[in-house]
Amino acid sequence: MATYSNKNTDNVIHLGTDFKMNVHMDPVTNGDVVYNLETLEDFKCTFQIKNGNSVILHKNDMVPIDEDNYVAPLDSNQLGVGVLCMVFEVDIPDDDFNDSLRHEVVPITTNIKIV
Numbered sequence: 001m002a003t004y005s006n007k008n009t010d011n012v013i014h015l016g017t018d019f020k021m022n023v024h025m026d027p028v029t030n031g032d033v034v035y036n037l038e039t040l041e042d043f044k045c046t047f048q049i050k051n052g053n054s055v056i057l058h059k060n061d062m063v064p065i066d067e068d069n070y071v072a073p074l075d076s077n078q079l080g081v082g083v084l085c086m087v088f089e090v091d092i093p094d095d096d097f098n099d100s101l102r103h104e105v106v107p108i109t110t111n112i113k114i115v
Helices: none
Strands: 002-005 018-025 028-030 033-035 043-049 054-058 063-066 069-075 082-093 101-114
Touching (some): 018 043, 033 082, 043 069, 054 069
Antiparallel strands (some): 002 018, 018 069, 043 054, 043 082, 063 069, 082 101
8 A cells, every 4th residue: 555654744845846756555365476666667647736736756756765665756736726636547567457557556645635
């Protein structure tokens, strides 16, 4: 499951501020193989303001921290004002599907507000 974390304890980001979001995925096992963010070919996060702008970042746009965590650098000017949401998408190898990939989509509403 994908999660996020942010060190901003008051959950308010002022427009014009650059900030980072930690993207985390627990390891996924398929048979004897374990997949994590580091071993997956790609994943993407769409950061968006409800009914507003969005920013799409792929794995290669983020900074790896460890095998389960990547940091997404964001510019609040590109998003605008409102509550921040994220949609995490990943293709996990799985022979039970026709194209051998299981596509997972995980929408996450944060409690972060850009003002």
